[in-house]
Amino acid sequence: MTRPNDLLLEMQRRMLRIRRFDERASKMVKRGEIPGTVHTSIGQEAQVVGSCMALADGDYMTGNHRSHGHPIGKGAALGPLMAELVGKANGVCGGKGGSMHLADFKVGSLGESGIVGSSIPIATGAALSAKVLRNGRVSLAFFGDGAANQGCLYEAMNMSSVWGLPIVFLCENNQYALSTPAHTVTAGVIATRAAGFNMPGIRVEDGQDVLKVYDAVKTATDRARAGLGPSLVEVVTYRFNEHSEGLRIATDYRNPAEKEAWLKRDPVKMFRTYLEEQGVADAAMLDAMEAEVMAEVDASVQFAEDSPYPELSVAFKDLYTVPFGVTQ
Amino acid sequence: MTVMSFLGAIGAAQREAMEADPRVIIMGEDVEANVYGTMGGKSRADKGDFLQMFGSDRIRNTPISEEVMVGAAAGAAMTGLRPIVDLSYSSFLYMAMDQFVNQVAKNRYMFGGQASLPVVFRSAMFYGLNTGAHHSDRPYPMFMNVPGLKIMVPATPTDAKGLLRTAIDMDDPVLSFEACLLWGLKEDVDEGEFRIPFGVARTVRAGTDVTIVAISTGVHVALQAAAKLEAEGISVEIIDPRTMVPLDSEAILNAVARTGRLVIVDPAHTTCGAAAEISAIVAEKAFDCLKAPIMRVTTPDTQIPFSPAIEKQLYPDAAKTIDAVRKVMAGRSRGAA
Numbered sequence: 001m002t003r004p005n006d007l008l009l010e011m012q013r014r015m016l017r018i019r020r021f022d023e024r025a026s027k028m029v030k031r032g033e034i035p036g037t038v039h040t041s042i043g044q045e046a047q048v049v050g051s052c053m054a055l056a057d058g059d060y061m062t063g064n065h066r067s068h069g070h071p072i073g074k075g076a077a078l079g080p081l082m083a084e085l086v087g088k089a090n091g092v093c094g095g096k097g098g099s100m101h102l103a104d105f106k107v108g109s110l111g112e113s114g115i116v117g118s119s120i121p122i123a124t125g126a127a128l129s130a131k132v133l134r135n136g137r138v139s140l141a142f143f144g145d146g147a148a149n150q151g152c153l154y155e156a157m158n159m160s161s162v163w164g165l166p167i168v169f170l171c172e173n174n175q176y177a178l179s180t181p182a183h184t185v186t187a188g189v190i191a192t193r194a195a196g197f198n199m200p201g202i203r204v205e206d207g208q209d210v211l212k213v214y215d216a217v218k219t220a221t222d223r224a225r226a227g228l229g230p231s232l233v234e235v236v237t238y239r240f241n242e243h244s245e246g247l248r249i250a251t252d253y254r255n256p257a258e259k260e261a262w263l264k265r266d267p268v269k270m271f272r273t274y275l276e277e278q279g280v281a282d283a284a285m286l287d288a289m290e291a292e293v294m295a296e297v298d299a300s301v302q303f304a305e306d307s308p309y310p311e312l313s314v315a316f317k318d319l320y321t322v323p324f325g326v327t328q
Numbered sequence: 329m330t331v332m333s334f335l336g337a338i339g340a341a342q343r344e345a346m347e348a349d350p351r352v353i354i355m356g357e358d359v360e361a362n363v364y365g366t367m368g369g370k371s372r373a374d375k376g377d378f379l380q381m382f383g384s385d386r387i388r389n390t391p392i393s394e395e396v397m398v399g400a401a402a403g404a405a406m407t408g409l410r411p412i413v414d415l416s417y418s419s420f421l422y423m424a425m426d427q428f429v430n431q432v433a434k435n436r437y438m439f440g441g442q443a444s445l446p447v448v449f450r451s452a453m454f455y456g457l458n459t460g461a462h463h464s465d466r467p468y469p470m471f472m473n474v475p476g477l478k479i480m481v482p483a484t485p486t487d488a489k490g491l492l493r494t495a496i497d498m499d500d501p502v503l504s505f506e507a508c509l510l511w512g513l514k515e516d517v518d519e520g521e522f523r524i525p526f527g528v529a530r531t532v533r534a535g536t537d538v539t540i541v542a543i544s545t546g547v548h549v550a551l552q553a554a555a556k557l558e559a560e561g562i563s564v565e566i567i568d569p570r571t572m573v574p575l576d577s578e579a580i581l582n583a584v585a586r587t588g589r590l591v592i593v594d595p596a597h598t599t600c601g602a603a604a605e606i607s608a609i610v611a612e613k614a615f616d617c618l619k620a621p622i623m624r625v626t627t628p629d630t631q632i633p634f635s636p637a638i639e640k641q642l643y644p645d646a647a648k649t650i651d652a653v654r655k656v657m658a659g660r661s662r663g664a665a
Contacts (some may be wrong), residue, residue: 004638060407062403091440092440093438093439093442094440094441095440096437096438096439096440097438097439097440101438101439103439103442103443104442105437105439105442105443110403110406110407110443111435111438111439111443113430113431114430115426115430116621117428118399118426118430118431119431120396120399120510121395121396121398121399121400121402121403121427121431122399122400122402122431122435123403124396124399124400124403124451125399125400125401125402125403125404125405125406125407125409125411126403126404126406126407127403128400128403128404128409129403129404129408130405131385131410132353132385133351133385133408135408138405139403150397152395152396152399152426152427155391155393155395155396155397156396156399156400157395157398158391158393159390159391159396159397161559162391163388169490226633229526316437317441318437318440318441319436319437319475319476319501320436320476320478320500321436321444321452321498324527324574325574325575
């Protein structure tokens with residue numbers, strides 16, 4: 001697989017954008033600056049970015065409650081995302097979506113979902129339109145190990161396979177559905193379920209390595225674009241933070257030794273080391289990238305602060321194309 | 329004009345839309361075999377069928393997987409297609425409730441207007457045909473409780489053709505509830521393209537003493553009742569809302585202002601049904617016009633039994649409607665002791 005240097009550097013930049021954005025969002029939740037909660041992608045950046053970078057700009061993507069990383073990984077501007085988290089009028093969804101329901105159609109992000117598994121059929125439909133309209137696009141559905149036990153996934157895998165749809169089913173296996181260990185509620189290996197639907201199933205054991213994720217997903221998107229149909233890619237990864245920010249669970253459901261081992265495999269730090277070792281960039285260049293990303297995150301917070309809150313009338317907007325009744 | 333059945337009119341609207349716009353596709357169980365109204369002509373042999381006319385890319389038999397069928401149609405609509413989904417029986421919509429409520433209805437709103445959802449979900453209400461509880465539902469009221477969906481309930485071939493064409497051309501998601509008891513109903517229908525707007529009720533029959541708002545098969549029940557009541561000297565006006573969302577409440581309120589009496593014939597269940605909503609609107613906005621309490625003729629809150637001996641009695645019929653009209657006619661005038 002060819003991976004030019006600018007692609008490698010863009011991977012690191014996008015992983016950093018997710019890391020710093022989510023670190024800031026986490027702080028803002030704790031300070032009460034973001035209402036409700038957020039689910040961070042900290043620790044899962046390689047899995048997110050490796051997948052997103054294997055997509056072309058015009059390709060489609062849907063996601064889930066662990067939501068910020070997906071549009072950021074696909075190249076969305078940070079300001080409107082941060083403004084959305086705060087509930088402001090200049091948010092990417094005008095303040096009506098919030099953290100769990102981000103969407104940025106400009107970059108092919110068709111929407112995150114607060115209902116586990118619920119966006120998988122939407123991604124399947126985007127693949128259907130790509131096939132019927134013959135526009136060469138590919139669709140990717142992000143879902144977790146929890147959603148791997150939702151029926152709609154298997155309806156979608158079956159229909160995609162019989163129709164030869166250009167879609168990648170991307171399982172982000174962070175090994176816990178909130179506090180429930182995946183292996184206690186999941187029979188067998190998720191990736192092997194692909195065989196039952198006559199499609200390739202690939203398991204990326206080291207989901208902290210962005211290149212391993214990228215190569216696996218790129219194989220799947222190339223296959224989809226060539227008209228060879230869907231694939232299932234399962235990426236094993238780990239979330240570094242709690243399920244959601246501010247959540248306190250009395251029992252320590254994650255083994256401390258396990259957690260410590262995974263924390264050592266920080267995808268952002270690992271890839272920085274790789275880039276330096278391979279001579280793709282030196283420390284000064286990577287420090288400059290860090291500073292640029294920090295400035296971008298700072299600017300996104302400023303953008304959110306400068307944005308007004310939506311008027312109450314906005315609560316009645318966008319329900320229908322032409323307003324009627326209370327939406328008038 | 330040509331004589332069309334209700335089902336033929338549905339087929340004609342779909343054929344017109346398929347011919348007019350290559351982004352329109354039909355997907356559902358058994359659509360290749362033209363089972364539920366996808367056929368425009370009298371037979372495959374005489375008019376050619378949709379599969380022959382439009383090809384397998386646009387006429388898609390789906391697996392029996394309602395959840396992905398509904399969600400994929402929404403996703404396809406969000407990315408440039410204009411799908412018509414044939415869900416066959418209305419009771420099957422429940423299999424896809426998450427997709428209807430959390431995706432179809434919410435995506436345009438929740439994403440701040442970024443998503444457009446030009447998609448139509450057709451389903452047939454098989455009540456009155458001894459198909460038992462799993463096939464006899466009239467579920468449009470529960471979807472009236474979900475903001476973001478539009479709902480059509482045509483009662484005639486003309487309305488079925490004109491409303492369905494509007495629905496397919498519209499950028500909002502529409503649920504079409506088609507009563508099977510009406511499938512064979514025939515009338516003269518314009519074979520050319522025409523569209524009937526949503527949210528505009530039809531005055532089925534003019535009258536001065538009492539207004540009946542009637543839904544779906546309720547329109548035909550009301551017509552039978554009105555003919556009999558006329559012989560008794562009671563003049564009945566019948567209003568068919570045709571779409572439940574948007575609802576032409578203005579036409580209903582104006583009618584009640586004229587007659588002062590309201591009976592609603594709605595084949596759905598009583599509690600939180602369409603009749604309940606219409607009653608509430610009239611009670612809130614036209615209470616002063618009412619000369620008698622509002623009467624509902626609905627299906628009582630029980631499930632539908634299979635046995636032909638005990639099914640049909642549950643639905644609104646002419647006798648129950650006549651009874652309700654007599655009651656409102658006997659109702660005390662305002663101010664009377």
